[in-house]
Amino acid sequence: MSISTSRSDQDYVLCELDRKLILATQGGLPLVPDPWGTLGKELGLPADEVLARFQRMQDAGVIRRVAAVPDHYQLGYRFNGMTVWDVRDDAITDMGRQVGKLPFVSHCYRRPRHLPYWHYNLFAMVHGTSRDEVEAKASQIQSVLGDTCEGHTILYSSAILKKTGLRLRKS
Numbered sequence: 001m002s003i004s005t006s007r008s009d010q011d012y013v014l015c016e017l018d019r020k021l022i023l024a025t026q027g028g029l030p031l032v033p034d035p036w037g038t039l040g041k042e043l044g045l046p047a048d049e050v051l052a053r054f055q056r057m058q059d060a061g062v063i064r065r066v067a068a069v070p071d072h073y074q075l076g077y078r079f080n081g082m083t084v085w086d087v088r089d090d091a092i093t094d095m096g097r098q099v100g101k102l103p104f105v106s107h108c109y110r111r112p113r114h115l116p117y118w119h120y121n122l123f124a125m126v127h128g129t130s131r132d133e134v135e136a137k138a139s140q141i142q143s144v145l146g147d148t149c150e151g152h153t154i155l156y157s158s159a160i161l162k163k164t165g166l167r168l169r170k171s
Contacts, residue, residue, distance in 0.1 A: 014062065017043070018053055029066070077127035080157040081134040083141055084120035086113075091148035092122055098144050099124050104137050119151060131156070 014022070020043055029035040036054075037047035045053075057063045072080060087095050092110055099122065100108035108124040124141055128134040138154055 014057075017045075018057060018062075021050065021053055022057075072127045076129050079128045079131050079134045081126050081128070081138065081154040082157075083124045083126060083138045083152060083154050085122040085124070085141070085145060085149050086119040086151040087122045087145060088148045088150070089121070095145055095148050096122055099141055102137075102141065102144070105141070120153070 021039065024039055024042060030038045032038050034047060036050040039045075040047045040050045043050070054063065054066065058065070072078075085099075096108055096110055099105055102124075104126055106125045106127060108122070110121055111123055113119055113121050126134055126137040126141075128137060134154060134156075138152070142149065142152065
């Protein structure tokens, strides 16, 4: 799991205990049934206080979210395709919501076109165990978009990029 910080609240000052919690989790939460309790034992806190501190940091905008970050390659999903779509501007909000709800789309977002070179304005990441699987999922997206879409392509990953959350120095 990763912990991401909000860019909007850079003036927030962490107390020493919150800083220790972040340092203890910046490599990920313990993969145990009670990660909050495990962290609490390490720092001499009850589990409910650990959870409450994370909630306060999230409410203050210091932490954006606590989320699982799967390693798709370890799960057998070795083909990662960013599908990009040229969707009519008057339909993109609705279509983006529908595509984002598809169970195999890990993230979906709108981006500006850069005409005349880049016509695509909707991006949806899909993962598969084969190129054929990614293309089949792209076909399902095409079915959802219907005539609101004027073209698309799939950009396949060529390297694995390390995803990390918040990192603090131990100073």
